[in-house]
Amino acid sequence: MKLGIGGGLGPFRAGVSTRGFGVGVGPLKMGGGWGRRRGSGGGEGLAWLIVVVFVFLLIAWPYMLGTWLAVELGAERTSTIRGVVGWVFESVYLAVLLAVFVASVQERRAEAAREAARLAAEREAMRRQRLTEAVRVGEHVESCLLVYPQGRPDPEVPAKEKLFVTFEGVSLVEPRSAYRNGPRIQKPIDTGTVWVTDHAVRYRGAAKATEWRFDKLLSATRGEDHIAFSVSNRKLVSGIGLPSELNSLFALVVDWGLAPFVGEESGPILAQITALTSDYRRALGDNSEPDALGSAVAHAARP
Numbered sequence: 001m002k003l004g005i006g007g008g009l010g011p012f013r014a015g016v017s018t019r020g021f022g023v024g025v026g027p028l029k030m031g032g033g034w035g036r037r038r039g040s041g042g043g044e045g046l047a048w049l050i051v052v053v054f055v056f057l058l059i060a061w062p063y064m065l066g067t068w069l070a071v072e073l074g075a076e077r078t079s080t081i082r083g084v085v086g087w088v089f090e091s092v093y094l095a096v097l098l099a100v101f102v103a104s105v106q107e108r109r110a111e112a113a114r115e116a117a118r119l120a121a122e123r124e125a126m127r128r129q130r131l132t133e134a135v136r137v138g139e140h141v142e143s144c145l146l147v148y149p150q151g152r153p154d155p156e157v158p159a160k161e162k163l164f165v166t167f168e169g170v171s172l173v174e175p176r177s178a179y180r181n182g183p184r185i186q187k188p189i190d191t192g193t194v195w196v197t198d199h200a201v202r203y204r205g206a207a208k209a210t211e212w213r214f215d216k217l218l219s220a221t222r223g224e225d226h227i228a229f230s231v232s233n234r235k236l237v238s239g240i241g242l243p244s245e246l247n248s249l250f251a252l253v254v255d256w257g258l259a260p261f262v263g264e265e266s267g268p269i270l271a272q273i274t275a276l277t278s279d280y281r282r283a284l285g286d287n288s289e290p291d292a293l294g295s296a297v298a299h300a301a302r303p
Contacts, residue, residue, distance in 0.1 A: 062086075062093035131284050134245035138277030141165050141249055145256060145270060151198045161197040165253045168193045171241035172203055172210070173226045186226050188241050196253045198260075201229065203240060210238065214261045222251055248276055 066089030070082040144165050151162025171188035178185075192205025200213040212229040219230045221239075225247055228239035242250055256269050 060090070062089040065089055128284060130243055130245050131280050133243075134249065134280045135277060135284065137167075137246055138249055138273060138280060141253060141273055142270070142277065145253075145266075145273070149266070154195070156193075157195050157197050157202060158199075161199045164196045164198065164257055166193060166195050167240075167242065167246070167250055167253075170194050170203070170250075171226075172205055172208055172238065173228065173241040174236065174238045186223065186228055186239060186241070194240050194250075196250075196257050198257055201240065201254060201257070212239075214258050217258065217261075220251075220254060220258075222247070227251055227254065245280060249273065252276070 063086040066086035067082050070079075070085040071077055075082045075085070148162075148164070151164050153159070154163035154166075156166070157163050170192065172190040172192065173186040174189050175184035176187040176189070177183060190205040190207045192203060192208075195202045199215075200211045202211045203209060212231050213233070216231040216233045217229060218232055221228045221230070221237075224244050226239050226241035227247065227250065228237050230237045240250065241247075252269055252273050255264075256266055258264075259266050259269065
C-alpha cells in the first residue's frame with residue numbers, strides 16, 4: 001500500500017512516500033525510489049519519516065513562506081531581512097495557534113460549567129418534584145389515618161379487611177442477581193398499586209399480584225428505596241419499591257397497620273408521619289405551619 005505526502009511553496013515542490021521521493025523547481029524535477037527491502041521494517045520506518053516530515057512542515061511552513069516572499073520581493077538569500085521576515089511570519093502563526101488553543105480550552109471549560117449547571121438544575125428540579133409529591137402524599141396519609149383510624153371498606157380489598165392508605169405507581173421487588181451465581185438483591189420486576197389494610201399489604205400490578213399478611217410477617221427489612229417482607233407462608237422475600245421519600249411514609253403506614261399485631265400504640269406513628277411531612281415541607285422552603293387537620297393528626301391515636 002502506498003502512503004505519501006507532498007506539497008508546494010512558490011515554485012518549489014516536494015513529496016515523499018513509501019515508494020520514493022521527488023522534488024521540483026519550476027519545470028525541473030527529479031526523484032528516486034527507496035528500492036525493495038525484505039520484511040516490514042523498512043515500510044514502518046518510512047511511515048514514521050512521513051509523519052516527521054508532515055509535522056515539520058505543519059510547524060515551519062510560515063517561516064518558509066516568509067523567507068520565500070522576502071526573496072521574491074528582492075531580499076538576498078543570505079540577508080538578515082530574509083530571516084527576520086520568516087520569523088515574523090512564524091511568530092504570528094504561533095501566536096494565532098496559541099490564541100486558538102487558549103480559546104478552545106476556555107470554551108471547553110465554559111461548556112463543562114454550563115453542563116454541570118444544567119445537571120445541577122435538573123437534579124434540583126427532580127428533588128423538588130419528589131419532595132412536592134412526598135408532601136402531598138404525607139398530607140393524604142395524615143388525613144386518611146385521622147378520619148379513618150380503623151380503616152374503611154374499599155372494593156379493591158377483601159370485604160373482611162379495612163383499607164388505610166393506597167399507594168399507586170409502586171414497584172414489586174424480588175431478589176435477582178446481576179450475573180450468574182452472583183449476590184441476589186431486590187430488583188423491580190413489576191409496577192402497580194399497593195393497598196395497606198388492617199390485615200395485610202396487598203399488591204396488584206400489570207403482571208403479578210401478591211400479599212404479605214401481618215399475622216404471617218416474620219420481618220420487614222427497609223432499604224433506601226424499598227421494603228422487603230419475609231412471611232412464614234412463603235420462602236420468597238419480596239416487597240414494595242418506592243422513591244426514598246415515599247418509602248419512609250409507606251414504612252410508617254405499614255407500622256400503623258402492624259401495630260395491633262405487635263402490641264404498639266399508634267400515637268407515636270402519627271407523630272412521626274406529621275414530623276416527616278413537615279421536614280419535607282421545610283426542605284421545599286415552605287415554612288408554613290400545618291393546618292388544623294395536620295395539628296390534630298399529630299395528637300391522634302387509634303381507639
